[in-house]
Amino acid sequence: MNEQISHAGYRLVVRTATAVVLALALATTATAKPKVTILATGGTIAGAQASQAEYGYQAGAFKVEDLINAVPQMKELADINGEQIVNIGSQDMNDEVWLKLGKRVNEVLQSTDAVVITHGTDTMEETSYFLNLVVKSDKPVVLVGSMRPATGISADGPMNLYNAVAVAADPNAKGRGVLVAINDTVHAARNVVKVNTSNVEAFRSPNRGPAAIVNTGKITWLEVPGGRRGAKSEFSIDGVTALPRVDIIYAHANMSADLIDAAVANGARGIVLAGVGDGNATTAAIDKLTATAKKGVVVVRSTRVPSGLTYRNNEVNDDKLGFVASLELNPAKSRVLLQQALRVTKDPQAIQRMFAEY
DSSP: OHHHHHHHHHHHHHHHHHHHHHHHHHHHHHHOOOEEEEEEEESGGGOBOSOTTSSOOBTTOSOHHHHHHHOGGGGGTSEEEEEEEEEEOGGGOOHHHHHHHHHHHHHHTTTSSEEEEEOOSTTHHHHHHHHHHHOOOOSOEEEEOOSSOTTSTTOSHHHHHHHHHHHHHOGGGTTSOEEEEETTEEEETTTOEEOOSSSSOOEEOTTTOOSEEEETTEEEEOOOOOSOOGGGOOOOOTTOOOOOOEEEEEOOTTOOSHHHHHHHHTTOSEEEEEEBTTTBOOHHHHHHHHHHHHTTOEEEEEESSSSSOBOTTSSSOHHHHTOEEOBTOOHHHHHHHHHHHHTTOOOHHHHHHHHHHO
């Protein structure tokens, strides 16, 4: 009888202890903040002026620790840690840094919940789209920058960074691809374009509109961005040490074909035409591009016009000439996608499929 009571008491103690452990685990899970890693690359958001009365400034003057310490409120949103990848103005962004950054994002996302990347605004649309193609996770990746340096009067960087962390920490950001958070707005990497040289309202998504609105960390999500990305992307940079050269040729009145020859002579495996109107150019330029395509250099027609699509076989017969139409992608993003496509194939039809899907 005493033995039975002893066994029953033991089972009661075990059940009670198990219940306590489960309750503590649930409470910890409910209150645990997401882990967000900030990868810094420099840019205006880390910039410093010699004088607040002067326009000029030095990009990338501050380090990631400085940016984090400037916005202590972020620690209420997430467990924050930072890492300096490079410290440059984004006009100096290049393939080597892209590969380093992309590989590091993929590594970090294995042990953290989200990544925020501080970046200059000049090439932010290109870097974000590159990452959208090569990051192999559906966890949030958010780029953020500013139009005013950190030392500027009414600097916009701290609020932009706070909002970016709020977006990254939001479970609803998962699966939306790489995002850009700036000026109380969130944009999909595939859609965002810099549209002003100096105003704080410098970024828009001309064809599709923003992905979300964010104000003091409060987010209103809009449409889920289109296009393949993340785990569904066919592109990988594992083991990749260099990207193929792709040049952009800008079309204009009285355009010559000389620059096309120069691009090919200097090793371009692909050419993106920033065409007039719906991706058009002078007869001399189209003829030269046709001859270039026949030699195996992939030609993509895009447009210098800020919004609208470059339709296939509209003003130019792409089927006949062997061209690829960029559809929604502007010249800068067409170059980014073509670099990845050329690592897989140089068949224009296969690459056209990629432009339709990505």
